[in-house]
Amino acid sequence: MNCIRCGNGRARARRLCKPCYWVICQAGELDRWPRVRKQSSQIIENVRWLAENNTPVVEWPKRLKMTPAALERMLYRAGLHDLAGPVSRLRGREDR
Numbered sequence: 001m002n003c004i005r006c007g008n009g010r011a012r013a014r015r016l017c018k019p020c021y022w023v024i025c026q027a028g029e030l031d032r033w034p035r036v037r038k039q040s041s042q043i044i045e046n047v048r049w050l051a052e053n054n055t056p057v058v059e060w061p062k063r064l065k066m067t068p069a070a071l072e073r074m075l076y077r078a079g080l081h082d083l084a085g086p087v088s089r090l091r092g093r094e095d096r
């Protein structure tokens with residue numbers, strides 16, 4: 001996906017390319033650009049569901065189409081240490 005401002009650069013945060021993000025950030029206008037949410041609440045719901053249904057932790061990243069590292073990071077960010085813990089242990093075991 002390309003940058004929503006210039007249409008050229010590769011979109012990153014807030015669907016802006018790096019140079020555009022920088023320009024807007026410097027201008028203090030970041031709030032005018034929509035923050036792109038990765039639907040973490042949806043993912044967390046799915047993780048809870050997997051946990052409640054006794055799905056092996058090793059299956060979680062696959063089911064959610066995420067890497068164990070990304071999943072772990074997201075759970076920690078959400079303050080869900082009880083769910084992030086098993087994922088980080090999994091990551092230690094499967095370091096590829």
Ligand SMILES: [Zn+2]
Pocket residue numbers: 003004005006007008009016017018019020021
């Ligand atoms: Zn741009």
